Amino acid sequence: MMELTDAQIDFDKRCLSTRVAFGLACIAQDECAISEALENVFHLAFKHPGVELPFLSDQPLLTSVIVDGVRSAQDEAKREREKQDQALQHAAWAAELPSAAQLLAAARAAGNNHYPFEGYTLWPENRSKAFGWSLTNAYGVDNVAFLTTERDFQGLLERIKSGNEIGPVPPYCVEPDDDYEDEYRAVDAFWESITRGTESVMAAIMNVVEECGPVSK
Numbered sequence: 001m002m003e004l005t006d007a008q009i010d011f012d013k014r015c016l017s018t019r020v021a022f023g024l025a026c027i028a029q030d031e032c033a034i035s036e037a038l039e040n041v042f043h044l045a046f047k048h049p050g051v052e053l054p055f056l057s058d059q060p061l062l063t064s065v066i067v068d069g070v071r072s073a074q075d076e077a078k079r080e081r082e083k084q085d086q087a088l089q090h091a092a093w094a095a096e097l098p099s100a101a102q103l104l105a106a107a108r109a110a111g112n113n114h115y116p117f118e119g120y121t122l123w124p125e126n127r128s129k130a131f132g133w134s135l136t137n138a139y140g141v142d143n144v145a146f147l148t149t150e151r152d153f154q155g156l157l158e159r160i161k162s163g164n165e166i167g168p169v170p171p172y173c174v175e176p177d178d179d180y181e182d183e184y185r186a187v188d189a190f191w192e193s194i195t196r197g198t199e200s201v202m203a204a205i206m207n208v209v210e211e212c213g214p215v216s217k
Contacts, residue, residue, distance in 0.1 A: 012054050015044065019055040022062070038065050045069025049077075094161045100154035107133055107153075118160050122147070137167040144168075 004012075018040045025033035041062055044053055046069040056062050097118075098106065107115045107122050115122040119138035125131070125146075132148035135156070144167025147153055159166050 011048075011051075015053050016055045018044065019058075019062075022059075038062075041065045042069040042072075046073045049073035097157060097161070100150045100157055103157065104150050104153045107147075120156070120160075120166070135166065137165060137169075139165075139168070139170055141167045 018037060022034065022037035022041070025037050038061075041053075041056055042065050044056070045066040049070045053066060056066060103117065106117075107124075110122075110124070112124055114124070115133070121136040122133035123136065125134050127146070130148045132146050132152075134143050135145040135147060136142045137144045145152075145156070147156060156166070
């Protein structure tokens with residue numbers, strides 16, 4: 001017989017205490033305590049999506065909340081994998097960009113013609129103190145920078161690699177914060193599950209009360 005580790009014993013105790021708390025909350029018809037117990041079930045499933053939760057599979061409602069928790073964990077894992085894939089793709093793309101010296105040479109080779117690069121446009125200009133290139137950003141805003149040296153081109157490359165636009169960006173072109181969206185998506189899923197679960201429990205309790213009379217406290 002396999003001996004349980006301390007961590008496994010602690011985990012089983014947490015599941016058992018959660019099940020007991022849920023049962024007592026139902027007996028007391030305490031909606032807040034029911035919500036708290038379901039919240040604990042959801043978090044156990046969310047944190048341990050690939051682990052069977054002992055003592056928590058005997059009620060269809062608890063099983064439903066566990067399924068919701070596992071699904072939310074899987075969704076978050078999927079979003080995390082997508083972020084990692086995007087990071088790898090971004091790194092590969094950044095590695096293919098020319099060096100500052102190469103970009104400067106390419107702009108010079110264009111002569112008096114403009115030179116497009118990663119959404120920006122470099123325009124050759126003779127100014128009072130130096131020859132260089134004025135920069136138009138991807139949104140058509142002119143003169144967001146003036147580049148004359150290799151160091152200037154290095155700064156342009158760093159901004160492009162980081163995704164930080166040079167110059168003003170129209171408000172409707174700003175992408176939403178993915179972390180913010182993910183956080184609120186998870187919160188919405190959690191509360192939808194808990195609300196649905198609490199309503200189901202209270203409806204079941206009220207059916208019992210109507211059939212059998214008030215539950216003793």
